[in-house]
Amino acid sequence: MSRVALYVAQDFKIPIRGIDLGTLLSLSTWEPDSPEGLLERFRIQILNIPTFQNTWEFSLEEKEDIRVILRAWICAYAIQSEAFQKKLQEVTYVTVDTTWISKAERLCLAQLLRQSDVVRYSEEIEILAEFNKIKTTKDGYIAIKNARYKTQTRRGENCIVVIADKDGNKLNTGQVRTMAGRTSFVSLTTGAWSISKMSTVTVVGREDHTNAERARDQFVLHVLQGVVQLISSPFI
Numbered sequence: 001m002s003r004v005a006l007y008v009a010q011d012f013k014i015p016i017r018g019i020d021l022g023t024l025l026s027l028s029t030w031e032p033d034s035p036e037g038l039l040e041r042f043r044i045q046i047l048n049i050p051t052f053q054n055t056w057e058f059s060l061e062e063k064e065d066i067r068v069i070l071r072a073w074i075c076a077y078a079i080q081s082e083a084f085q086k087k088l089q090e091v092t093y094v095t096v097d098t099t100w101i102s103k104a105e106r107l108c109l110a111q112l113l114r115q116s117d118v119v120r121y122s123e124e125i126e127i128l129a130e131f132n133k134i135k136t137t138k139d140g141y142i143a144i145k146n147a148r149y150k151t152q153t154r155r156g157e158n159c160i161v162v163i164a165d166k167d168g169n170k171l172n173t174g175q176v177r178t179m180a181g182r183t184s185f186v187s188l189t190t191g192a193w194s195i196s197k198m199s200t201v202t203v204v205g206r207e208d209h210t211n212a213e214r215a216r217d218q219f220v221l222h223v224l225q226g227v228v229q230l231i232s233s234p235f236i
Helices: 002-012 035-041 066-080 082-088 103-121 211-224
Strands: 126-129 131-136 142-146 160-164 170-180 183-190 200-204
Touching: 002 103, 002 211, 035 066, 066 082, 103 211
Parallel strands: none
Antiparallel strands: 126 200, 131 142, 142 183, 160 170, 160 200, 170 183
16 A cells, blocks of 8 residues: 555655555554455455455556555545554554655655566466376365476465366366475365366466565555665665
8 A cells, every 4th residue: 555655646746644554454564464354354344355356456457447446445444444443542553654755765666666567467367387297185185296487386365276178178266275395285166176187277367476575565665654764775
């Protein structure tokens, strides 16, 4: 959410001050709450939770303002929640304020984040995985031994693994729950086991942020909160 403050301040040339909802109730700024997790913390009952996946993301190809609307909706309901009001009574939360940094620093950070957005959203969101072996485990997972790192069956909160037969007919869908070396362990969400028919594995969706991306987002948040200074960063 600190990215929103930075982009608005830079594009409209106005100071922005507010609260970063993603980290307001989380235990660490390293692991901010997802939109779905935040709704659960605020005890907001939503029937179609998957609709809110990736609400924090900034797609460069969006034709509609659906994510902007969903972010505004979450904010409106969060303000009315008991958990939010209770947090405001504490002195531990830190506000985001774009006036902590200079005009030049604001421009630098905005350009940095927008360039990273270009890189992230230029990546393929559907990858045909290459694997050497596939089998079931006694724990109920499907173990896929990946052939290459670049096309591995990767783990991601919003990644879905689609398993099909040689004719392209979908047999199963699932998610990678854990990884060990080159092996991905998938739990099925639909379909039943049929190892003999499994021919192709496709990963749909973007993988979770890397540690480098997490460090970048945390750093930007802390700069806008006045916790650290941009010029004193080891990245400079």
